[in-house]
Amino acid sequence: MEELHEIKLFGRGGQGIVTAGNLLSEAAAHGGDYAQSIPTFGPERRGGPSICSLRISNKQILLRCAVTSPETLCVFDPTIWHFVNILLGFEDNGKMILNTQMSPKDVENVLREGKYGYELENNGYEIWTIDATEISTRMLGRPITNTTMLGAFAKATGFVEMDNVKKAIENRFPEAADKNFQAAEEAFNKLDKL
Amino acid sequence: MTEVFFTGNRAAAEAAKLVRTQVVAAYPITPQTSAVEYISQFINNGELKANMIRVESEHSALSAVVGASIVGARTFTASSSQGLQLMSEGLYFASGMRLPLVMAIANRTLSMPVNIWADHQDSMVNRDSGWMQIYCANAQEVFDNILQAYKIAEEVLMPAMVCYDGFIVSHVAERMEIIDQEQTDMFLPEPDLTKRPLMDPKNPLQFGEVVYPDWYPDYEYKKHKALLDSPKAIMDVGREYGELFGRSYGMVENYKTDDAEIVFMGLGSLTSTTQWVVNDLRDCGSKVGLSKIRVFRPFPDKEIVEACKNAKVIAVIDRDIGYGTSGMLFPDVTRALYPLASRPKCLNFIIGLGGKDITPETIKNIHETCEKALEGKEVETVNWPDARKYD
Structure with a gap:
């Protein structure tokens, strides 16, 4: 039986969203799954919205297009969701993981009120939050959350194992692997859930 | 056999390394660039002993590998879009001199308007340049097809392009398998240089000379015949590759067409999404199938006829457009089917131009039009399901 997970990652150009997608795909592959990360390719502007489609499956993935109905959203930037409708196509009973200082309850309230021009109307959802910017700034010396958020993603979804996240980080950043993985681990342990 | 996590461009570079390419010349153009950057790294870190010729244009890049091939080197180059167009003149030199070049094409549309994303316009307009054309749907196929392309090209003495969609294959990292150096050497030994004349100062020969009208048609016929006869080599190599490494290849992969x-x-990565849709439609009881065309030149007439033998409607999906006529795959398919006593209805669908995302909905939209044709309703021959309507 095919178990296909469709995921969207949101951030800003320069924050390493494409790298995060590749790291998660690689971590999933280390775990024996198939994975594919498809960024919205283009002349990316630093600071502009950057979105990446990610698929993880136990079977070979035939679809080769952007994800339009994600079951999981992972938001790397604390304010990107203020002007990008992250809920477009969001499936019922899905999960969202946000980098924010807000509690999951506050995020829910804001989204249900439609404060940013779109409303959370799904039947069933999970909201997970983590202040990844604080962790990244403290541990890595800069507010780039792409590796920190991998831990949050692993904890909230269970789609990837932390051992495999570690392997992917080691392959990509051999010199700074330890620090980056520790940041991911801290996010894994500190994540809040609604 | 090692499992790796590579993009299409990385897969192309790995294959070029494993075949022990001796001369590489290329000029950067998105989305091909990273393929040659990887090769440059391999040369720099000693993994590949090859001569990287830095040139000032794609025209020179192709000219450089043409020259290297004439003295017997195994060569590699890659391009996309305008870059391939700039090479256009040299494409005919290479096929006319029967050089076994292999080139990777990260497919991208042609300007204007400027657009860096995938469609097949760049390779399709060069379909009659005498090069074999092999299309890939994912990084694994890029790797497998480049290895096979060398063996095929060196057997039939015609050049080959291995084409894969820009970004959607060239830049998407995925799980795939590579073979090691020893396996590659066994599959593809050093080229047999006794098969063709080579440039050698000790034995001077003239290459690329004038042929007068009386003999010219004979040269043209021989090129044509070389491609017409090449399916044997293509199939043999595809079978051997399967026996050795577990993935067999033919001219066309027919899926649930019986x-x-x-x-x-169709061609390229759109066939992968289409296969997903075929599974989905089959689950709903629709009798649909997919003919995934791997080799577009030489054109696989026999396999196309086989795929269509029980079909009533054929949806030829083109990710390219011959302005003022139809997509460029369409006329070849209809020509192949024309001799049949009872021919299916052939419809043409132009989609995914300039990187427009080809989603399951796009393919289902095509299916709906085909259903209408199946019911005997009148439908357009050439359709643009993912463009806005203007009339």
């Missing part, structure tokens, strides 16, 4: 009333037909 009892299909509607057959989708």
